[in-house]
Amino acid sequence: MNLKSEPIPFALPSIGKEEEEAVLRVLRSGWLTTGAEAREFEKEFSSYVGSRHSLAVNSATAGLHLCLEGLGVKKGDRVITTPYTFTATAEVIRYLGADPLFVDIDPETFNLDPASVIRVLKCEKGVKGLLPVHIGGRPAAMEELIRIKEERDIFLVEDAAHAFPLVYRDKFLGTWGDAGVYSFYATKTITTGEGGMVATDNSELARRISTMRLHGIDREIWDRYTSKEASWMYRVVEAGYKYNMPDILAAIGREQLKKAEMFFRKRKKIAEFYQRTLGELDFLHTPSSGGENAWHLYMVRLKTDKLSIGRDTFVKLLQAAGIGTSVHYIPLHIMPYYKDKYGYKPEDFPNTMKVFKSVFSLPIYPGMSEEQCVRVSDTVKNIGEAHYRGIH
């Protein structure tokens, strides 16, 4: 087999013997749903990120929904977030009948721009909280956003779906605000296939989430069946959801957590390699590899005025050469749902549109070989040079 011509996938989970054995252990244990594994995963996660509580859920979407519900978001409320994200970030606001209030991004970091947040807060009413995203793993401007949260006395929930396990200024991303939500979706920095974790120091919020993630029952199913005082008695105190993480997934998560630091080092090394090989190219903006980043995504921007082809053709040519590529993200305000519901126009968020038109993401995952990294960067270079038209 000629490995050179083998396609390089855009993303690939790193699953080893340890995860396989952990799943078998659970399958043979007779307890498949939420139980001891999920509980251990939560404890281990809390001691890893330094949060008082961790709550395992079946997706980050579920975790975000639970956080907003627990913080009291209601119909008619507004939550500030970025249009430059995946729809999960904003849809959870709609689940509660509230409205996302999109604010433009900083074109350098692709994250919520605090100066624009301040401007919007001066003229908009009904804002209950901030929901920043650490896009691709790059930290949002947390100091400024926390200052705004405190001055305004509103909540801040971090969408940390891309941000594990980055320590930013001595604190894990996801532990800065009232709560942080991590994703363990198949392409994320650690994975359970589907899954997520909420981290919070707020005990009242943790209690509410713990009830709401399992049908609004005030005790976990695990307690009912396995604790010393096990009984058939339970009380439904709310119309809750079915958002608990099963032990099969939690067992995978525990093994992935042990490898998180090693995965991170490998992704960082790939980012440094891309920076060395692509950083000087005249037709490309690369993210600074010196800056802090969890490197879930390696997002680059084409300087389209230097090329005779646009981003879409560039990505097609990469794919034709067997390099898995993706575009993160198609802005939410141009998606039919948000556009029709709120009457947004593309030009309402100029920085978001500017970034979207030229951005694409290259493969970056621990299982990539050196040869694959070289092939990715050589192919980018070759396509760019073949369509280079210099300064116009």
Ligand SMILES: Cc1ncc(COP(=O)(O)O)c(C=O)c1O
């Ligand atoms: C920024 C962002 N937030 C939230 C989510 C939702 O994550 P999950 O698939 O675990 O629900 C995603 C998923 O890709 C995401 O990219």
